[in-house]
Amino acid sequence: MLTKRATRFALISSLAAATMIVATGCSGSAPAATPSSNERGLIGISMRFIAGNSWLSTMSDGAVKSGKAKGYTMEAVDAQGSAQTQIQQMRTFINKGAKAIIIEPVGDRNVASGIEAAKTAGIPVVVVNDRVSEELAKQVACNVHDDGEATAALVGEKAAAAAVAKKGENSTINLYIQALFPQELVTESREKGFMAGWEKYMAQHPGVKTKRIPNNYGEALPDKTLAAMRNVLAGNPDIDVVFNQTDVVMPAVTEALKGSGLMDQQGNTKVVIAGFDGGMDVIKSMSTNPSSPVVADGLNQPALQAGYAVDEAIAAVAGKPTGKCSGSPATRVLPALAVTPQDASKYVTDSLAFAGEE
Amino acid sequence: MALNTSPVTPPQPQTSGLSAAVNALRTFTNSLGSKGYLFVVGALVLAVGSVLSPYFMTSRNLIAVLITASVVSVLAVGQYLVIVTGGIDLSVGAVAALSSVTVGLALQAGVSWPLALLLALLVAGFVGVFNGLMIIYGGITPFIVTLAMMSIARGVAYILQTGRQVAIDDQGFLSAFTADLGPLPAPVVIAMIVMIVLAVTMSQTRYGRRLFAIGGNPDAARLSGLPIKRDIVGAYFCSSLLAGLGGVMIAAQLTEGSAIIGEGYELNAIAAVVVGGASLFGGTGDPISAVLGGLIIAVILNIMDLLGIQAQPQLIVKGAVILLAVLFTSGVGNKLPGAIRKLVFQKRYTGKGSDLPSEGKEKEKIDAAK
Incomplete structure (x- = not known):
């Protein structure tokens, strides 16, 4: 009996361990914080999805790349479509002392308490891509999206x-x-x-x-x-x-x-x-x-949108507006763009899954 | 003599003709078992489709339906092997995605297509063995194990894909899985081969009989000395292997491997199996009925698309078809009108303190006499 139990335990443990090792060992694409570049502080990014959505993962990667190039530590996390998770992630960023938070929101009203918490802590929030309600949009530093x-x-x-x-x-x-x-x-x-x-x-x-x-x-x-x-x-x-x-x-x-x-x-x-x-x-x-x-x-240029969002977050941290986010609610809109076969070559790059970069 | 016999035969030519036809149809379908209803429903659906849309009965449309249904059919046959043992495999859609990414990456790496195919099937088979071992030796229910594996396999597929498109341009691979083999496209032929092989396995081999025995009465099967553990692991292995094959087939059709394909396939496969008359408690059904069940769902969806019916009503119709089909293929549908009649009469008369209508009337008469 003991042998049977021990065998079962050993089997489960080894299979679980193997799975964990494979899963973590291969996770090359997951963007994560890089403490060594922590010169100007942390900017947290909470995305509605990263895993399973190549467009949003392009946006997330674009934000990390843009922020790192500007001297910030970037940490991107996946809310997996859950507003509760996104709010929790925003609170974690606040506890970590993030300088700013960028969210690709799960819902237009669902993340109100996260935005409120950041506001109370004096941390600017930038909303990118999807929109929040007008009431919430007025509470954030900038709303960046395409048209x-x-x-x-x-x-x-x-x-x-x-x-x-x-x-x-x-x-x-x-x-x-x-x-x-x-x-x-x-x-x-x-x-x-x-x-x-x-x-x-x-x-x-x-x-x-x-x-x-x-x-x-x-x-x-x-x-x-x-x-x-x-x-x-x-x-x-x-x-x-x-x-x-x-x-x-x-x-x-x-x-x-x-x-x-x-x-x-x-x-x-x-x-x-x-x-x-x-x-x-x-x-x-x-x-x-x-x-x-x-x-x-x-073209809705996810990486470029992300770059704009990072710029607005940094501007809000520094207290020096870019001058490109205006109105009430403060909004920065990506110019509309449609590519044809004649001008498509201008947007070709091997580093992105979706066209448009800073 | 003639005067004596004439009143016995009621002169109702139209009603009796209709009712005789219905009875004859019922007798015929009963004689065919659960497949009888599938054939009747299938014939009705085909008739309705050909009346409603001029494009329905075109060879192009029917081939398109068969190709679309081929992947789910392969998955349904695998799912059936698990369901007949009283289990369930929720990971088949994710395994299909994993194998599509695996075959795509292997082909991109320059591996020859037969080897890439073998690799994808090995990965899928490994997942199945893992599922089986966790169920047998881990003592975890199939629902939980395969639910967890659904997430793990999908996650590994995402990691392998790394957000980029895994395009497939190996012509040997593409023609093997998409070209016509005689009058039929390769995916349809593959699905038919899988269905026939598994139907023969289930009806003619000891392994098939043992799977029925395990699903029908696991305790009896164990006490009879059947190799239950090995057979259950084998069933999950086959289910995953066929899911892997389905993933490779869809990858060839899309010319890409993708971690986002196969979402909801597990439910489509389960729906096909239960519409085909199998019980989720195990021990019943057959692979051919599972494929027929999947085909009926695919044809109904096709008709609705041809008619331009919006997506929301389509969901309702799909759900209703599954419920109705299961009612009739399980035999409950036959008893349903009688059961409803009984329920109505019971309600009417139990309120007056009697179970039987005649008893109630008698009681009323006695009360009135008093």
């Missing part, structure tokens, strides 16, 4: 121009949006922006009719997008334009087009594709192929 709707409008305009160039005046264009999540703010703002840009262009081309194919949702997951696209393409073999709301799933979109016969194996297609997020593989393919099927890609 997704304006960026999507640029993408919509360029996609419309490419579609009209292909189909001609007095044609009907079948437009499909491969969306992210149903009834979700980012999804809706990108759709709204894209359609605004599309309609702006089409207003000058009254002979062209647009037929909307109902959205389908891939939840930013490649396999779900592939299944959704296959079904949509089966029912709509005459699709003309696809606005894919995130480049994370662009391989799924192109593979679905290939599977339906609308794209050949070399990637040639009559379908106009527009993307978003500036995925580096998409930008690279656009830069190497002037007649790329991806005619426009909206």
